[in-house]
Amino acid sequence: MNTIGTTVMTLAAAAAVTASAFAVPAQAAEKAKxxxxxxxxxxxxKNEPGKVNIHPVSYDLNGIKIAANVYTPAGYSESKKYPAVVVAHPNGGVKEQVAGLFAQRLAELGYVTITADAAFQGASGGEPRSKDVPFYRTEDIHGMADYISTYPGVDANRIGALGICGxxxxxxxxxxxxxxxKAVATLSMFNSGQVRRNGYMNSQMDSINERMKAASDARAMEKAGKITYAGEVDFDALTDEAISKIPTDLYREGMLYYGRTHRHPNSTFRYAAGSLMELMSWDAVDGIDLIDMPLLMMAGSQADSLYMTLEAFGKATGTNDKELYLVPGATHIKTYYVPEYVNLEVAKLKDFFGKRL
Incomplete structure (x- = not known):
């Protein structure tokens, strides 16, 4: 090795030692905050008496350990009876982001709520990591209902569901x-199967079978022990200029939300490429007329993903009690965090769940 190379390695080693010396206190300070x-x-x-509290919990689902957070209302007592709502997070998201926000806001309205990291994702178990298969993602929601229905104080006859994005x-x-x-709501609904198959805004209709072949090959590699991933994004390397050139609001603003303003170490855009075999042959609206309970679908009036909510709402013919609510001026990602939009959405959920749970 030449002198320059040796010097660089020495400096790198020194930097690593210095960084490790400060890592534990810094992490401890962040953990305390x-x-x-x-x-x-x-x-x-922090959990305080008389206020909404959060309770990290875990449970087994199909042999996988699921990490979840339960939120209890102010003044919660096991001797009382409360309605409950399960909250499903977006694709690539985790329970600490928008799902947690809505779980907390609903708890402020008097609901016991739960939001869990999907199996194979976040802090939940399961291998390979970042697997995104409709069966398991649907089971995640059934599993939250399993858990919360027996939670102390919950009235199992008054359970609702809220799903965000994917x-x-x-x-x-x-x-x-x-x-x-007994009542179901969605916010900025994203039909994962349709998008993986047709492309976002139906932009890849001419390459479905080619991409299906690639998914099949990825599945074969996965079974042979080599996991490949789609949707890899290095947030640290992503520049403002690169983000500004993304043509769709959903993905451009999503890069900012997940990579900058609401970044979480467990959140990632990537998913195991073998998942595409199941995803591309699945569709959220197939059999949607089986939904016979009250349905509220919310989406931003300016969201370029709005077409998915409109399609699903139109095909949900199994219930007469349904409402479409367009959040004025909001794009897909901005429904997640912009206070004026979130307040409108929470007010709508208060009315919807309040009358039905």
Whole structure:
């Protein structure tokens, strides 16, 4: 090795030692400030009597350990009876982001709520990591209902569901068969199967079978022990200029939300490429007429993903009690965190669940 190379390695080693010397105190300080890892505005930093509290829990689902957070209302008592709502997170998201925000806001309205990291994702178990298969994502929602229905104080006859983005599509799928849900709501619903098959805004219709072949090859590699991933994004290397050139609001603003303003170490855009075999042959709206409970679908009036909510709402003919609510001026990602939009959405959920749970 030449002198320059040796010097660089020496400096790198010294930097690593220096960094490690400060890593533990820095991590401890961050943990003390943000003990639950929540990254949304107004998040709980400590449990206090008489206020909404958060309870990290875990449970087994199909042999996989699921990590979840339960939120209890102010003044919660096991001797009382409360309605409950399960909250499913977006694709690539985790329970500490928008799902946690809405779980907390609903708890402020008097609901016991639960939001869990999907199996194979976040802090939940399962291998390979970042697997995104409709069966498991739907089971995640059934599993939250299993857990919360026996939680102390919960009235199992008054359980609702809220699904956000990809979690919205999977929540619709879960509600087709899970009649424990007495009311179902979605926010910025994203039909994962349709998008993986047709491309976002139906932009890849001419390459479906080619991409299906690639998915099949990825599945074969996966079974042979080599996992390949789609949707890899290095947030640290992503420049403002590169983000500004992304043509769709959903993905451009999503890079900012997940990579900058609401970044969480467990959140990633990537998913195991072998998942595409199941994803591309699945559709959230297939059999949607089986949903016979009250349905509220919310989406931003300016969202370029709005077409998915409109299609699902039109095909949900199994219930007469349904409402479409367009959040004025909002894009897909901005429904997640912009206070004026979130307040409108929470007010709508208050009215919807309040009358039905």
């Amino acid at each position: 943000n003990p639950f890892g929540l990254v949304y505005a107004g998040a709980i930093t 979690g919205g599509g999977y929540t619709l799928n879960a509600a087709k068969s899970d009649k424990r849900f």
